[in-house]
Amino acid sequence: MYLTQPLHKGQRERPDAEAVVFADRRHSFAELTDRVARLAGVLHELGMGTGDRVGILALNSDRYIEFIFAALWGGGVFNTVNIRWSAREAVYSLDDCGTRILFVDDAFLSMMEPIREQSDAVQTIVYIGENDCPEGALDYRELMAAATPIEDALRRDDDLAAILYTGGTTGAPKGVMLSHANLYSCSLGAILPDCRRDRVVALHSAPFFHVAGIGLILQVALRQGAQIVLPGFDPLAVLEGIAGEQVGETFLVPTMLRAVLNHPRFAEFDLSSLHTLLYGASPIDNSLLRLAIDKLPKAEFLQLYGMTELSPVVAFLPTWCHTDPAYADKLSAAGIPSHMAEIRVVDPLDEEVDHGEVGEITVRGPMVMQGYWNKPEQTAEALRGGWMHTGDAGYLDADGYVFLVDRLKDMVVTGGENVYSVEVEDALLRMPAIAQCAVIGVPDETWGERVHAVVVLKEGESADEQAIVAHCKEWIANYKCPRSFEFVDELPLSGAGKILKYKLKEAYWAEHGRRIG
Secondary structure, eight states, X not given: OOTTHHHHHHHHHOTTSXXXXXXXXXEXXXXXXXXXXXXXXXXXXXXXXXXXXXXXEOOSOHHHHHHHHHHHHTTOEEEEOOTTSOHHHHHHHHHHXXXXXXXXXXXXXXXXXXXXXXXXXOOEEEEOSSSOOOTTSEEHHHHHHTOOOOOOOOOOTTSEEEEEEOOOTTSSOOEEEEEHHHHHHXXXXXXXXXXXXXXXXXXXXXXXXXXXXXXXXXXXXXXXXXXXXXXXXXXXXXXXXXXXXXXXEEEEOHHHHHHHHTOTTGGGSOOTTOOEEEEESSOOOHHHXXXXXXXXXXXXXXXXXXXXXXXXXXXXXXXXXXXXXXXXXXXXXXXXXXXXXXXEEEOTTSOBOOTTOXXXXXXXXXXXXXXXXXXXXXXXXXXXXXXXXXXEEEXXXXXXXXXXXXXXXXXXXXXXXXXOHHHHHHHHHTSTTEEEEEEEEEEETTTEEEEEEEEEEOTTOOOOHHHXXXXXXXXXXXXXXXXEEEEOSOOOBOTTSOBOHHHHHHHHHTTTTOOOO
16 A cells, blocks of 8 residues: 555556646646656655655645655655644654654745744655745755656555644643555545545645545545635635536535535535545534535535544544435434544543443554554553543444544533533524524532523524523433533634634633643
């Protein structure tokens, strides 16, 4: 298994077919493969050896895709830096794994000097933006103009391909080591569901630094599809991209999907080409899913579940679950295990529990990470017994469907009762006035923890605490209903569109000696 294989196949089988589109630049498979081979030569000239780490801090672009494949073609390991991080956080990840070459675009030029000053590892910065090259950096365009293509190093199987850093919500970020086999096998497992058509036109708006973005690049490449790249998520740009490029497939985190569906110009665009809408990375509420199915009647829906340590996909909710009334009870599931993943649910002693019993979801298969970079103890803990311990609480039903109930650390224990935040959030989001919400546990002298709801109301809507609680009681038990509220204009989001609950918790737990999850 070698991740550059799709380039060889595309060059041989569809050399003139469109491979990557970004702004006014369009590259065929033959052109993309040539550019990757030449950029790999540039990386060699800059000192990248076999297994060396090279980094990128940039918005999505065609050059980002070229960077990923060139690092692999040249025998290196790519480190995609979180675009939401500060310079200090970025430096931690770069220095932690010894990243000596860093690619930077226009959006992050302000971080170039702080990184240069603070980093002990970074020696060379390559500018991949659209303007004049800044002082102290090498110009990507000049390097490419003078580059000579090199042969593919053909690193494969257990050779390291990527080090992707987790968000660091429970301490210093961890570098997740993913091999060629990890990423390749996961991509195969993700495209096996029958709706993932070959030679698709796919639109990217999810950030490429995230494992989901990388996984989608690889999945489309394996299918010899055309990759339409947006620099980042913008709901209007997504609508324009789907209509203008006749896009067949795209991936949206639930927060992104809501923004697209609710855009005031939604009805203006012909979205009939969209045959597959992938969603995942965070739980979706039933009201949003029903709205999406109603407003995109020609699209099939496929949910993907996983995490960085799993390369990332290990379960999917099939398309038929979204439309066949016989599977209505499965619509709230994360899905069934992918063809290459084993999933089991265990108790705190790592004993497998019965169907329907909540425990920790664990995974085994070729997509499971090699470990955390330079963190043997945390690696051993996460991979104990040969299974990746996800930290997700959930259960398997009698039909083998995986149901998530919460992150283990997000479970609220109030008065001795376990309350899963996603269940409360689903009840809250059934109220028409609520646009977004997050449920967390906060300190309470009486109950130990109480259920606290952070709420974003829809524009022009109002709702008081009593009305919200009365609404929730129609759906969930009284003890699960929020006991306190906070109304905000927006929720803190990660670069992948996930709600950062740890930021919401910080103010409440700072003086209680508890690590924020």
